[in-house]
Amino acid sequence: MTVRQPAEILKLVDGIWFDVGPDAWSIGSTKVFSGEWVAFVPDQKEAALDPSGPLAWILATMSEPLRGTVELLGEDIYRRDDRTRLRMRARIGFVHSYGGLISNRTVRENIALPVSIHAGLSARDEARQVTETLDTFGLTRVANLKPHEMDGSTRWRACLARALVLNPDWLVLEGIGNWEMDQGRGIGWTALRQRQETHPMATAICLPCPNPGFETWFAAHRGQIVRYNKQDVV
Secondary structure (H helix, E strand, O other): OOOOOOOEEEEEEEEEEEEEOOEEEEEOOEEEEOOOEEEEEEOOOOOOOOOHHHHHHHHHHOOOOOEEEEEEOOEEHHHOOHHHHHHHHOOEEEEEOOEOOOOOOOHHHHHHHHHHHHHOOOHHHHHHHHHHHHHHOOOHHHOOOOHHHOOHHHHHHHHHHHHHOOOOOEEEEEOOOOHHHHOOOOHHHHHHHHHHHHOOOEEEEEOOOOOHHHHHHHHHOOOEEEEEEEEOOO
16 A cells, blocks of 8 residues: 655745844745644744744745745745635635734634635535534634634634634644643644644744743644744845
């Protein structure tokens, strides 16, 4: 029987450079395969401006770096036309550090939005998929609440649920959400780990500064840690 090799999800061919205000940061050549997760961590404790946000936008929204080549889902994404890149976007999940939920829509409506746009399901199948996702992430009781009516931990879980509702091949988290509160034992992190095991997905977590506690936990769950570095000149 032929053993199927994991798909290559992210490849930074010669590494990348990206700008954060007046500064430039760089990451060396990196590969991430389906079923893996990686934490991108800066090599210094303090930076004038948080570098994790610009990095997350490159990895999740296909924004172009200052230098380097990003191959995502097997494609050199900057050589593809806008229609192809939009189609690829449906295979990417993204959790913003500030949440990103639409403020005047309920949790259910927020999670249903990407399904309505990209999944091409019947109304019945769409409703079933959203309901199952709400249940998986412990959001059934708050399904009809709006973001400002929930605490921060619940909002983070709702953002994670929305990012995963389409079973993406590539998930990017900007920050670690509520990990400090539950040390990875909460509903959101448990559901994320289970999804990682059952669905061939790759996950990237972009940290704004080193976090020894999280990094130790992350390594224990077989995650790779990649450091990125501040550069003196662009």
